[in-house]
Amino acid sequence: MDSSTDVICTVRNEILELIDSYTNESEFQENLLHKQYCFYYYPNEWASGPLWLHHIVEKFDTHLLKK
Template sequence: MTATFQTVKNMFSAYLNQDFDLVFGTVDDAIRAFVQHSAPDEVSRAKHEIRTILAMQLPEEELQKVILQDLGSCYYYPAEWASAQLWLEHVLALLVS
């Protein structure tokens, strides 16, 4: 599945790695850094990939596996967000703004 979502995997593994809080402070600042440091077409691909993931309407448990294992996010969103869908929608909003 990660080959289909390579841009999001690159974003999560590079910006939401195990040290993201030390480097960026917050997860939102890490996503904003991705936007600042990436070419517009890369940000557009990330938005498209997140929209595609959301459209798949995966069960929460499966979507959590995709985010935390397949896409390499070290940010444990369940500690702050009620669902993966809500968190991905938030990430999408940060990419759009």
């Protein structure tokens, strides 16, 4: 990762806010795929959007701990 710690923390917090906004999978997918312009189609590999995004947050946390 070449991003600054501040950028990573900002994105991490935005992801957590997105997870907190979860009401149902259909609306979550709609938001990610069409409003957030996420080009990764997570349903092929993950049971839910929040599960996938928690994985991303864990990756950020691991990276931040190494700094």
